[in-house]
Amino acid sequence: MTIEPRRLVDTLIVGAYIEARSCERFFRLAPYLDQELNSFYVSLLASESRHYQDYLNMARQYADEPIDERVCFIAEIERQAILTPDKEFRFHSGAAE
Numbered sequence: 001m002t003i004e005p006r007r008l009v010d011t012l013i014v015g016a017y018i019e020a021r022s023c024e025r026f027f028r029l030a031p032y033l034d035q036e037l038n039s040f041y042v043s044l045l046a047s048e049s050r051h052y053q054d055y056l057n058m059a060r061q062y063a064d065e066p067i068d069e070r071v072c073f074i075a076e077i078e079r080q081a082i083l084t085p086d087k088e089f090r091f092h093s094g095a096a097e
């Protein structure tokens with residue numbers, strides 16, 4: 001018996017979000033870089049975009065039901081983490097209090 005049967009799917013969805021956010025950061029930063037670094041970041045962007053899709057595909061593979069609702073639920077948790085002030089400002093914190 002699995003204690004947390006949906007944990008793997010949630011972990012894969014969170015992994016997809018991490019990869020997607022990396023993809024977005026490379027997309028935003030690339031235009032401000034010199035040609036060599038720009039090309040490197042664009043190649044990383046392409047990799048990250050494949051990775052987030054891979055994570056979502058694996059989540060779908062291991063889930064016993066559609067994952068769309070869970071993807072939205074985790075997006076809401078991320079949104080709250082971003083918008084909720086934190087006492088200590090960190091790289092992935094929300095706004096500082």
Ligand SMILES: [Fe+2]
Binds near residue numbers: 019022047048051
């Ligand atoms: Fe990645």
